[in-house]
Amino acid sequence: xxxxxxxxxxxxxxxxxxxxxxxxxxxxxxxxxxxxxxxxxxxxxxxxxxxxxxxxxxxxxxxxxxxxxxxxxxxxxxxxxxxxxxxxxxxxxxxxxxxxxxxxxxxxxxxxxxxxxxxxxxxxxxxxxxxxxxxxxxxxxxxxxxxxxxxxxxxxxxxxxxxxxxxxxxxxxxxxxxxxxxxxxxxxxxxxxxxxxxxxxxxxxxxxxxxxxxxxxxxxxxxx
DNA sequence: GCGACAG
DNA sequence: ATCTTGTCGC
Numbered sequence: 001x002x003x004x005x006x007x008x009x010x011x012x013x014x015x016x017x018x019x020x021x022x023x024x025x026x027x028x029x030x031x032x033x034x035x036x037x038x039x040x041x042x043x044x045x046x047x048x049x050x051x052x053x054x055x056x057x058x059x060x061x062x063x064x065x066x067x068x069x070x071x072x073x074x075x076x077x078x079x080x081x082x083x084x085x086x087x088x089x090x091x092x093x094x095x096x097x098x099x100x101x102x103x104x105x106x107x108x109x110x111x112x113x114x115x116x117x118x119x120x121x122x123x124x125x126x127x128x129x130x131x132x133x134x135x136x137x138x139x140x141x142x143x144x145x146x147x148x149x150x151x152x153x154x155x156x157x158x159x160x161x162x163x164x165x166x167x168x169x170x171x172x173x174x175x176x177x178x179x180x181x182x183x184x185x186x187x188x189x190x191x192x193x194x195x196x197x198x199x200x201x202x203x204x205x206x207x208x209x210x211x212x213x214x215x216x217x218x219x220x221x222x223x224x
Numbered sequence: 225g226c227g228a229c230a231g
Numbered sequence: 232a233t234c235t236t237g238t239c240g241c
Contacts, residue, residue, distance in 0.1 A: 045231070047232055082232075084229040091231070113230050123230065144230045154241095178241045183230080220232080231232050 003131045006093050009080030016086055020122040023130045032189035033135035034107045037063035041106035042211025045091040046219030052078055056094030057218035060102050066210055072101040085119050088127035109136040110211040115185035117170035119145050129188025136187030137195050139212045143183050159196050171196050179207045
């Protein structure tokens, strides 16, 4: 399985933004994944050596039992600095490498970060989806762009629209009472309305859904 | 010009 | 993201 190459960092921010605009046009916001789901996977990145090393984690789960079927970890040297809005060019290569190590291709992917809730509508989850053509959803812990609309009830499962320039770009989802809401947005091959319910389907007793929560622990070595 | 800014 | 202890509320 080969993917479209991720552009290298030359310092040319404008060039990467142009790439994002091109890829964003290819995003499909309609459900296009197998039903019922068989497997799902969570992805996240962490760092070592003061950021010199990138650690990407992939966790494959059974969609029904939520049992962990496989866990993968990849280390790659840093390729570029963190630039708000250009996160995917920095972390996607490592995530794709981790995906390649899975023995099974997941039916749906959850990525720690934004889906289309991005200035140019191409957060890392959307970029991941376009690069692999796999259905994807972005699960971020903070808003990058956009604003809340109505009040969010402090009840598990409550959600409100996240909009930017008048259009809805995602949701603020209270995955757990008493916790700050998650920023959920479709990445690729997933409809706006489907994203929050898919996330809640994998939330157990924590703020983060299992796929992302487990990948997060591995990538940030908060594991063991 | 000023502030904001996923991970 | 990462560096870090105790503390408050569900």
